[in-house]
Amino acid sequence: MRDTPYLAVDEQLLEANLVAMAEHARQHGLALRPHAKTHKTPEIARRQLAHGAVGLTVATVGEAEVFADAGFDDLFIAYPVWAEGPRAQRLHDLAGRVRLRVGADSVAAIGMLARAAAGDGHPVPLAVMVEVDSGHHRSGIEPARAAEVAAAALEQGLAVDGVFTFPGHSYDSDAADRAAADEQAALRVARDALLGVGIPCPVVSGGSTPSAGASRGDVLTELRPGVYAFYDAQQWELGTVGHGRIALTAVATVVSLRGDRVVVDAGSKILSPDRPAYASGHGRLPAQPGARVVALSEHHATIVWPANAALPALGERVRIAPNHVCTAINLVDELVVERRGAETSVWVVAARGRNT
Amino acid sequence: MRDTPYLAVDEQLLEANLVAMAEHARQHGLALRPHAKTHKTPEIARRQLAHGAVGLTVATVGEAEVFADAGFDDLFIAYPVWAEGPRAQRLHDLAGRVRLRVGADSVAAIGMLARAAAGDGHPVPLAVMVEVDSGHHRSGIEPARAAEVAAAALEQGLAVDGVFTFPGHSYDSDAADRAAADEQAALRVARDALLGVGIPCPVVSGGSTPSAGASRGDVLTELRPGVYAFYDAQQWELGTVGHGRIALTAVATVVSLRGDRVVVDAGSKILSPDRPAYASGHGRLPAQPGARVVALSEHHATIVWPANAALPALGERVRIAPNHVCTAINLVDELVVERRGAETSVWVVAARGRNT
Numbered sequence: 001m002r003d004t005p006y007l008a009v010d011e012q013l014l015e016a017n018l019v020a021m022a023e024h025a026r027q028h029g030l031a032l033r034p035h036a037k038t039h040k041t042p043e044i045a046r047r048q049l050a051h052g053a054v055g056l057t058v059a060t061v062g063e064a065e066v067f068a069d070a071g072f073d074d075l076f077i078a079y080p081v082w083a084e085g086p087r088a089q090r091l092h093d094l095a096g097r098v099r100l101r102v103g104a105d106s107v108a109a110i111g112m113l114a115r116a117a118a119g120d121g122h123p124v125p126l127a128v129m130v131e132v133d134s135g136h137h138r139s140g141i142e143p144a145r146a147a148e149v150a151a152a153a154l155e156q157g158l159a160v161d162g163v164f165t166f167p168g169h170s171y172d173s174d175a176a177d178r179a180a181a182d183e184q185a186a187l188r189v190a191r192d193a194l195l196g197v198g199i200p201c202p203v204v205s206g207g208s209t210p211s212a213g214a215s216r217g218d219v220l221t222e223l224r225p226g227v228y229a230f231y232d233a234q235q236w237e238l239g240t241v242g243h244g245r246i247a248l249t250a251v252a253t254v255v256s257l258r259g260d261r262v263v264v265d266a267g268s269k270i271l272s273p274d275r276p277a278y279a280s281g282h283g284r285l286p287a288q289p290g291a292r293v294v295a296l297s298e299h300h301a302t303i304v305w306p307a308n309a310a311l312p313a314l315g316e317r318v319r320i321a322p323n324h325v326c327t328a329i330n331l332v333d334e335l336v337v338e339r340r341g342a343e344t345s346v347w348v349v350a351a352r353g354r355n356t
Numbered sequence: 357m358r359d360t361p362y363l364a365v366d367e368q369l370l371e372a373n374l375v376a377m378a379e380h381a382r383q384h385g386l387a388l389r390p391h392a393k394t395h396k397t398p399e400i401a402r403r404q405l406a407h408g409a410v411g412l413t414v415a416t417v418g419e420a421e422v423f424a425d426a427g428f429d430d431l432f433i434a435y436p437v438w439a440e441g442p443r444a445q446r447l448h449d450l451a452g453r454v455r456l457r458v459g460a461d462s463v464a465a466i467g468m469l470a471r472a473a474a475g476d477g478h479p480v481p482l483a484v485m486v487e488v489d490s491g492h493h494r495s496g497i498e499p500a501r502a503a504e505v506a507a508a509a510l511e512q513g514l515a516v517d518g519v520f521t522f523p524g525h526s527y528d529s530d531a532a533d534r535a536a537a538d539e540q541a542a543l544r545v546a547r548d549a550l551l552g553v554g555i556p557c558p559v560v561s562g563g564s565t566p567s568a569g570a571s572r573g574d575v576l577t578e579l580r581p582g583v584y585a586f587y588d589a590q591q592w593e594l595g596t597v598g599h600g601r602i603a604l605t606a607v608a609t610v611v612s613l614r615g616d617r618v619v620v621d622a623g624s625k626i627l628s629p630d631r632p633a634y635a636s637g638h639g640r641l642p643a644q645p646g647a648r649v650v651a652l653s654e655h656h657a658t659i660v661w662p663a664n665a666a667l668p669a670l671g672e673r674v675r676i677a678p679n680h681v682c683t684a685i686n687l688v689d690e691l692v693v694e695r696r697g698a699e700t701s702v703w704v705v706a707a708r709g710r711n712t
Contacts, residue, residue, distance in 0.1 A: 082610075085357035273630040315438055331686065
């Protein structure tokens with residue numbers, strides 16, 4: 001018996017999710033480069049590669065360092081890295097030992113990256129992917145201006161692998177198809193902008209878990225979903241998958257009971273307080289879809305049980321799928337792996353907290 | 357130069373906050389037992405005790421273990437602990453080496469605690485505090501029924517130190533005074549329920565950071581605020597304090613710029629996605645109160661800059677106060693301590709992630 005709360009992975013559901021996305025990518029002629037920020041776990045990344053992923057996507061230099069240390073040699077930091085201070089040296093060291101791509105959305109950032117790659121008289125190869133905005137309005141240059149950044153990279157001695165976007169506006173009700181169409185349109189403009197000035201654009205990279213199912217190999221060459229390894233309450237409520245596909249839950253104990261309110265010991269420090277506007281609560285119970293997590297404190301989740309279901313007893317255990325699996329996993333140092341409910345192993349979340 | 361993002365503590369503001377709350381407690385004849393779940397950091401707990409705190413409050417057995425290991429010998433786990441499995445043995449070991457109080461809000465939980473304290477023929481002293489609900493409607497028995505739990509504890513060989521509540525409904529606009537009044541009323545009922553059946557009730561414990569200023573020593577004997585060590589954007593927006601009191605910020609770098617939107621590298625994996633309904637955004641900038649953090653991803657905060665202020669440049673650093681400091685600190689392994697902007701030391705967040 002393990003003390004609650006902890007995050008449990010259903011190994012068979014995880015495997016099925018990995019296989020399904022690999023198959024989808026294959027069917028559409030897309031390279032799969034899963035985003036490892038979701039799991040931060042080398043054991044899972046190894047499985048993704050075994051199923052045919054071409055490399056990994058990460059969000060930070062720190063995550064890249066962890067996966068490089070674990071033997072992964074083809075990494076894409078899909079982020080507009082500002083290569084200043086210790087980070088410049090770290091990026092240089094990393095580019096010296098793995099095949100490294102890094103995002104950029106400004107000419108100023110290219111200057112910093114070029115200096116980092118040039119090092120102190122020991123230049124290393126570094127490839128840039130130009131980030132463009134496809135409608136999420138976060139980072140990313142306007143697609144029509146992608147060639148400005150690419151040309152600056154080439155001028156300053158960096159390689160250019162292509163263009164990428166994150167269609168994060170797929171995270172809304174009924175938004176996945178539209179986001180996938182926006183992604184396709186933006187990447188086409190960006191690719192054509194590079195080709196128009198004679199810059200080759202071999203890699204055209206997109207993908208988010210909600211929109212991945214609608215992503216096609218027309219313009220795209222590469223997909224970078226992350227959440228699909230587990231799915232979560234958010235994906236269930238967005239309709240990306242049914243709750244039977246959710247491979248990670250927080251196991252919690254009922255510690256207090258009052259009327260139809262069940263209080264369990266999984267709070268925001270294990271589920272994370274992530275709650276999109278469209279969510280029905282602070283997580284969902286796959287085994288009790290009618291229940292709602294109506295309040296979340298740091299160590300309490302308050303669940304309203306459906307009227308027609310028997311209330312759990314004090315001390316009973318329940319399983320809650322977090323709203324957003326990426327921010328939940330970043331709270332723990334290990335994932336408890338189960339097969340048919342029995343614990344089979346523990347995986348280390350090696351890149352937890354690697355924010356820099 | 358340190359790579360961003362990181363959490364920085366202004367040591368002088370921290371000290372001033374610790375002094376002010378200690379003084380408030382003293383003025384009203386209240387014992388101060390700060391909640392260490394906020395900082396999870398022995399260095400800060402030591403300062404709290406140096407300013408007169410009588411002991412620490414923690415949320416989990418795991419936090420208690422970390423603070424016991426760091427030499428703290430008077431701990432209150434203000435949580436309805438379900439003492440089953442390994443946790444029962446851990447609780448027994450802990451009660452054998454420090455003065456330990458633990459929360460309970462049911463007779464069933466008392467049974468588990470009594471068995472844990474009895475151990476395997478090696479009984480240890482364990483004191484119970486009965487948790488009552490004062491209007492937050494999370495855990496806690498109705499105040500009038502507090503004596504049921506206390507009597508069960510005494511019958512089963514546990515000590516009873518008193519009653520406690522968390523007036524968490526203070527976390528809403530203009531709710532602090534009402535929550536403090538509710539706290540007072542509920543604790544009076546609970547205390548009188550114990551006294552009415554001849555059970556002494558030396559400790560009457562309450563307190564949350566928003567309501568602490570309105571807490572008086574009429575019924576209460578003890579205060580357990582946590583956030584007050586740093587305050588945060590939430591307390592600023594609730595009006596608990598002005599932004600000049602906020603002692604912790606995330607230091608972030610501008611990585612992307614577009615129009616009045618500034619994208620920095622502090623996202624939900626360092627600020628935490630905690631966002632109460634009343635918050636104006638996903639954190640606030642004390643140095644730029646007119647700015648709003650309008651969107652937060654895992655590694656991006658999108659900030660809309662006020663029209664009349666000069667935009668920061670790419671690569672410039674900004675400081676963001678998280679909405680909820682407790683969930684932000686739980687994301688990092690260390691706090692960077694500064695005095696007048698210069699780094700003076702690094703404190704280990706020793707109890708980070710200790711959820712069980």
